[in-house]
Amino acid sequence: MAKAKKKKPKRSFRTFVKWFWILFAAGIFSIVLIFLLASWGAFGEMPTFERLENPQTNLATEIISADGQTLGKFYLDDNRTPVGYDDLPQNLVDALIATEDVRYYSHSGIDAWGTLRAIVFLGQRGGASTISQQLSKLLFTKRASGDVLSRAIQKVKEWVIATRLERQYTKSEIIAMYMNIYDFNYNADGIRSAARIYFGKEPKDLKTEESAVLVGMLKNSSLYNPIRREELVLNRRNTVLSQMAKYDYITEEAKDSLQALEMNINFSPESHREGLATYFRMYLQGFMNRWIADNPKPALEGERDKWNLYLDGLKIYTTIDSRMQTHAEESVSEHMKRLQAEFFVQNTPARNPTTPFLDLEDSEIDDIMERAMKNSSRWRGMKAAGKSEKEIRESFQKETEMTVFDWNAETKEKDTVMTPLDSIRYYKSFLRTSMMSMEPQTGHVKAWVGGVNYKHFQYDNVIQGARQAGSTFKPFIYAAAIDQLRLSPCDSLPDSQYCIEAGKHGNIEAWCPKNSDGKYSGKMYTLKKALANSVNTVTAQLIDRVGPKPVVSIVKNLGLSREILPVPSIALGTTDFNVYEMVGAYGTFANQGVYVKPVMVTRIEDKNGTVLYEYVPETKDVLSKDVAYAMVKLMEGVTEGGSGTRLRTSSSKDVTVYKEIITGYPYGFTNPIAGKTGTTQNNSDGWFIGMVPNLVTGVWVGGEERSVHFKSITYGQGASMALPIWALYMKKNYNEPELGISKEEFAEPEDLSIIVDCNKLPEETEKEADLEDDMDDLDF
Template sequence: MAKKSQKPGMSKFTKWIWRLFLGGLISVFLIFMLAALGVFGTLPTFEELENPENNLATEVISIDGETLGKYYRENRTPVKFSELPDNLIEALIATEDERFYEHSGIDFQGTARAAIKLGRDGGASTITQQLAKMLFTKQASGNIAKRLIQKVKEWVIAIRLETQYTKNEIITMYFNKYDFGHNAVGIRSASRIHFGKEPNEMTVEESAMLVGMLKNSSLYNPMRRAEMVTQRRNVVLGQMVRNEFLTEKEKDSLQQLPLELDINLEGHSDGTATYFREYVREFMRKWMKENPKSNGESYNIYRDGLKIYVTLDSRLQQNAEEAMTEHMSNLQRVFFKQQKKNKTAPFYDLEKSQIESTMLSAMKRSDRWRKMKKNGASEKEIKESFFLETPMKIFSWKGDIDTVLTPYDSIRYNKHILQSGLLSTDPTTGHVKAWVGGIDYKHFQYDHVKQGKRQVGSTFKPFVYATAINQLGLSPCDEFPNTPYTIPAGKYHLDEDWTPRNSGDEYGGLRTLKNALANSINVISANLIDQTTPQNVVKMAKNLGVETDIPAVPSVALGTVDLSLYEMVGALNTFANKGMYVKPMMILRIEDKNGTILEEFTPETREVLSESIAYTTINLMEGVTRYGSGVRLRTSGGKYPDKVVTGYPYQFTNAIAGKTGTTQNQSDGWFIGLVPNLSTGVWVGAEDRAVHFVDITRGQGASMALPIWALYMKRNYENEDLNISTEDFEIPEDLTINVDCGRVVKNEEEGGEEEQKPDLNEEIDF
């Protein structure tokens, strides 16, 4: 008897498999439909899909097209698809979604493979699904059931994204959204931070490295795990061979290359023009209040992706920062050595009680004091905390130092650190070209360009001389006696007689105005302000753009007023600009994220002086650099930086109008130098006026500030593309004032209260 056939049994098993399979499909379909209907939570609306939420960084862009910095919650600056290199797109497709151009948001083949192999060969999330997760899921749930629901919702969103956007748009959104770490959100930030270049400039191996980071940017961090990242990059290169984007030979060659990183962090305290960017932030805060969007909402500098085009030139800015770093690091070395002999270092001229008061004031200005007070601590508890040793980082010119100090000692250490500011503008346009508000924004955030005001010393004297030439019709060749000059008590509301002294009490003979300004002869400045009156000198300074209230007293002739670099450079610009005042200008225009111009800015100008008076004042100031306190700009001897104070091998030969300034006890050193199309002012000093060099040789403006100007201008002249003028100042056609005073004896001793030329051959122990 024949055996019974097994077909019915097989058929039953097959039917069971099919029922299970179809049931699964129906279940998935039902879950999918329920998710689409919002049963498992709301899904993004049509409008949200059209405009997915993005936090776009606002960029500050220099006049030469470089991004100086950004303001952001997420450091994202979007790029267009056309700005993505082919090798980057190919690396992405090969590694993350080989069938990207074939599916409609869900790769069913990949999903089936992942299900059968239980994810051992990787998941099946398409690029579109990953984008959906980044845009709308944010954080994956650790709960399996909840994560499954999230996954289904991502499928729904992925399909909707595919209907709303082209494949190229999805790739662009993906690269613009991914967080690569280290404040690098989006491909543009990632390429700039890791390689110092724009995305379209990246090489194949660089693109492969960034695509490799997509798996887990925290794990595959090239700044911490270079070897692991290199291995991951090589996997991506292998995938590119598999998908026929590279040949085996190309892959083998590229895999041998080391990671070539060029790290350029873009934190708020990193990068270039940090002090200037903080000024722009404050400017924008006011601007946004006064200029709302068309719907009445305020712009958000951290999210709206504005573009702020500024007057700064990134090349001049870099030159300025490098010049300041070079000189200040060397000057600080000299200062530290001098302080070893100071028992009350870094203070001079203060009693013990005054030092304690100064330190207490600094403690009360600290974050530590404010936070402890806010948290309810008593003043006694707060003070005691300043004397407990704490791990910290302190500033040094060789890099931050990890150490253990009491907060009190760290404050006293910081008071040893010399500070500086530099402002450089084009006098013809008012455009600010370089702005260095201090030596290190991370440690010292006080801006010494616009925020800080310090006694200006002899840099104020050009205002006195310009007033005298304008009001009294004087010539640079007119002579005045170099003898003590007294303004009696009662005049100009003086309580007592005022008789200023020359430096070194050197008197006798006659001096031309040109010689007197070049050598800062105080007695002649006193004579001039008495003839013109302090009120008229103050009026001249105000007309030239000085905004600070200036007391109309005779001593202002010697620069006893506190002014900012911003005011001083802006005012002296007028002489270089033929008597036309142009207010310093920093912002050119503001655009929204779509490139629509929100506002354009124009310079504020007014005529203050005739061309003849302006040129005559410039001619006077040229004497400073030809045979006065600034003559060291033209010397060829000396050795810098070994001889920071006496070494001046700058050898400038072009026309330079300038003025040095040094205040009482060498607390402040200034130099402001002008060429026809660039005016630059430099200030150097310490946070406290009681912190200073003890001697005039090291502590005068010509030693502290002038070298920064010289190093900066040397760098500028080396780059011919900057077109910094080496020409003479233009002589007015109708000039009737005699400016040719014949030969002036050089190397005369300084007669000013504050300045003195050191012997360039003098040996100074540093």
């Protein structure tokens, strides 16, 4: 009995040991099995090897300027442009490691010590997720539901993916991927967008305290929002800086000084309706849609068969220079704000009961408002929703809260209450503008401004709009005459009444154009002086001698592709053209007679840098070098003694009349400038196209409706409405010598066969050029 009692404890201990090892092995096997099942996809989809090689993230298409700056992006939900590890500042990487994963370089995706600490202290002393786990969660796993089992399975999947990422990528690549994928809010998808939106700079330029703000946001970007919770984010930033000091990435002294700094958030949201070159970007969107339709995507398994402008991370290299684009937009804003203020002064209801319309009957105004109402987004939206016409019309009479454009507001917007119909009239009262600047030798468009504010005026007047060219069309008549008749700028014609009889050039009635003042001096004018002063009678004589058809032929070769009736009246600019066409045509004169089609996109690449498109210049020899140079010398006369003289000098009369609208006047240019002003009937359109040897820039200003205009030529002429924008723009360009804008003479061809120097000819009396005399008194 005694022996039996001694054996019982021995068997019990053996049994305990046996079951201990069985349970231990079962536990290990279960853990291994769970991880195997997770890797096989038993708990949900897991990424394939190919997806690990190419993680699927939505990448924004980037628009890149000629000087290497990002003009904007095309994206739907993800404004993401990835950067490489080498483009991340070291202080950002240090802040990330110190705050999120201090043993990052010593583990293989799972931090065992961190996991054990999290289990023992129930997460009170920090979590256990490594950077690799956080990346796996962002890339490949969906958010788990609230129950414990789902969260446990989620964690297992993250561990499996993290270890795979560690085998597939280097530590540096994982950091770059993590920073590129994180959503920092406000369309700041990835570190590059975040750096630009919150601090207005590229990631590589971030300071230590700025990097600490962004790393602090990684904990929860919605909670640690620097726009809405400044104090909370400041404290979080200082925690990151403390972590950097704790792990010797910065000194204690540096930590103290950095923590004392303000955050200095430079919030610059990126949206399709705001930022630089908005009108150009919207043109580019249409260009890309057409290119995508004509260029199928190479077929790859699991990918779309068409390029997606918003998801595929294309890079579009453009000709726009961000500095010149900035100068153009600033110049438009500076002048148009002052011009609009004067327009409001002259078109108050007391002075003009039909404001903003002039010279219209009530019935004509009603027609304009009716047309605008039916073309509005409100009308289309309500009609699509099934509303009756009566309901729609009634809605236009109800006062509602709205935000409208206002030049005087700091943000260019103000909140107000008005009826939708009144808002239509309100917007009709604003003058519109467009401007394009091009390098004539290459056709590269350097600046593109389609209006005063894209958010509120989305019609792009550079390429969508077309208005009567007025006297800016006259150089084409002179070019045809010099080319076909071998005339020179020094040949003379009389300023006297001149009629082209009915039927001579296809015109139905006799055409007897008047000068802008309705008078004829009877004096002889050289072609140079006649163009400088826009003498309509001389232009009529030239088109009669050369004929409208040769003019139309030359104009077509200069890129003015729309229909032009070959009748004499085209000589005074009765045909509609847009700024894009006119600048391209004028570029031929500066480029020694060779037309180069304007180009805006030079190259398109995919996200891997593979070139998908490269521009091939489209050129055409239109005029001889001699004729082109003669035209340049003709148009130099406009700025030396004609309507463009105010680019160089001023008079007391000018200063008095224009001080309210012309910023920076007098301009004081001394270098050679060729150009032409233009003003159409009733002052509805004001033009100026100016050239220096390596830059041609065109400007148009006018109302949306032709009946919205200044009453007098004093303010309504091209020299008052459009020329100041050109002058401000060029002064800004010349203030940055690195842009290389020429101040030199236009190149003279060798063995020039046309007399262009009229100084040796007898002096002839000129008209006074205090005001522009290119107002075309047309009879439509």
